[in-house]
Amino acid sequence: MNEIFSRASVRQFEPRPVEQEKVEQLLRAAMAAPSARNQQPWEFYAVTNRETLDALAACSLYALSLKGAPLGIVICCRRNCSRPEYAQIDCSAAAENILLEAVSQGLGAVWLGIAPIEMRMEATAQALNLPEDLYVFAIIACGYPAVEPKPQDRYDPARVHWLT
């Protein structure tokens, strides 16, 4: 699949907004992800409001790319899902789907880690005024790339253990 191998984190974006249909397609891709017992523990906040994006950028030392991003997709987890021990794994699958769909849409994106770092989880919950039953798992900063992504070939045959 070409998107897998042409994806690389993009942290600098053009200021132009991402079209609404593309945002919806990213969210559709997220919700197409597999989840434990199909529990779909996720909720998404699609943020284009500049003040909110800047507030989210301040929630982690490593989230500065949101400052210049026209779009942030905040992936939240419901605390009361049926298999909470799998919820973050499920949300990871949704996050990766967003990253790959972004490539397919000509967009660039980067995964910004929030959970399980308590300080970041508290700060993001405050920035979004999140209901108690949700917590932020991760944020995807997204937009049209201002720099060419540079994918790496990380295939390492030494990591493969063939049992034949």
Ligand SMILES: Cc1cc2nc3c(=O)[nH]c(=O)nc-3n(C[C@H](O)[C@H](O)[C@H](O)COP(=O)(O)O)c2cc1C
């Ligand atoms: C769980 C997770 C958390 C991450 N958190 C951040 C982050 O907070 N800030 C950031 O700029 N990149 C973050 N990244 C992106 C990684 O730094 C990046 O994927 C890695 O360096 C490999 O580079 P590539 O995505 O270009 O292949 C995160 C990635 C993952 C999977």
